[in-house]
Amino acid sequence: MESGTSTLRSENNVLKNNLEQAQAENRNLSDKLAAETARVGSIEQQRLIFMITTGVMAAVAAVIAVVVRRGRGTPATTPIQQPTAQLIYCPSCGGQLQYIPQHQKYWCPNEQKYI
Ligand SMILES: [Zn+2]
Numbered sequence: 793m794e795s796g797t798s799t800l801r802s803e804n805n806v807l808k809n810n811l812e813q814a815q816a817e818n819r820n821l822s823d824k825l826a827a828e829t830a831r832v833g834s835i836e837q838q839r840l841i842f843m844i845t846t847g848v849m850a851a852v853a854a855v856i857a858v859v860v861r862r863g864r865g866t867p868a869t870t871p872i873q874q875p876t877a878q879l880i881y882c883p884s885c886g887g888q889l890q891y892i893p894q895h896q897k898y899w900c901p902n903e904q905k906y907i
Contacts, residue, residue: 882907 880889882900889898889907897906 880891880898881887882889882898882902884907885900885902887900887902889900891897892899892906895906899906
């Protein structure tokens with residue numbers, strides 16, 4: 793009886809040791825998993841930051857290109873060419889005539905007719 797009990801006890805101890813080992817291994821794996829998760833997370837973060845940075849830089853470059861092109865296209869010193877309207881007066885009523893480019897004629901607003 794005595795030996796049986798001690799055998800059970802030693803078996804129990806072996807099982808306990810196995811359990812402790814398994815628990816230690818489990819902790820170790822959990823740590824590894826956490827470390828791996830953090831590593832993958834930081835890679836994803838870096839990729840996201842890279843994409844955002846690249847996008848922002850592309851947008852800034854596009855804006856700069858547009859500004860530079862605009863600056864070259866319309867220098868501030870060149871005035872906008874406005875057709876200077878010649879003042880012509882109606883021969884019949886003496887009112888100021890309006891030149892209508894579509895008809896290449898003068899329009900008298902007083903008489904509502906072309907001259
Ligand atoms: Zn007139």
